[in-house]
Amino acid sequence: MVILDRLPTKDRLVRFGLAIDNVCGLCASSSESRDHLFVECCFAKEVWDIVLTSCGVCYTLTNWEDLFNWLIANLKDKSLRIRILRLAWTGMLYSVWEERNHRLFRRSSRSVDALVNSIKLVVRVKLSRYGKPRIDDVNRQLCLNWVLDDTEELSNDNGAGLIEYIEVVRLDRVRLHLHLHLEVEVY
C-alpha cells in the first residue's frame, strides 16, 4: 500500500474532498504525503540515518523516488547486510505509519531512538529464523549494531515465545489495517 501510494495520507484525503488540515502527523511543519512522511520528514530522516548507519551504508536521502530505485537496485544479494536492510525498510515503513497514527489518534508519541529500537527488535526476531550468521568483520559489526548477539538463544531456547511474538506482530498489522479503514470512515 505504501509503495503504491494508497495509504490514507492527508494529501490523498484532501484530494478525496475531506475538509481536514494537511499537516504532517510527525513533524507538524510540512504537508503530509507519502514522499514526505517516509523520506523527507525530519523524523523519518533521523530514523533512516540511524538505520543506514547501523547497516554500514553510506547513502544521502533525497526523495522517495530515488530511495525506492536505490533500494530496488541494491536489495538483491543474500548477505546479512542486505537481509537486515530489507527487513529494516519494511519495518521502517510500518513503524513510521504506526507512529503517525499514534500521534494523531492516541495522542502518544515515541522518540526516534524508541522507534529504531522497535525496528531492531523486529529485524532481530525475523533474522533468528535463519540461524546464526557467518561471522566475519563486516557481520560482526552488523551483529553489534543490530544487537544480534543472542540470535541463537532466541531461536533455540525461546522458540514458543518467538512464534507468539511474530503472531502478535501479525495481529498488530491486521489491527492497523482495520484501524486505517475505521479512521477513513471517522473522517
Ligand SMILES: [Zn+2]
Ligand atoms: Zn513531517
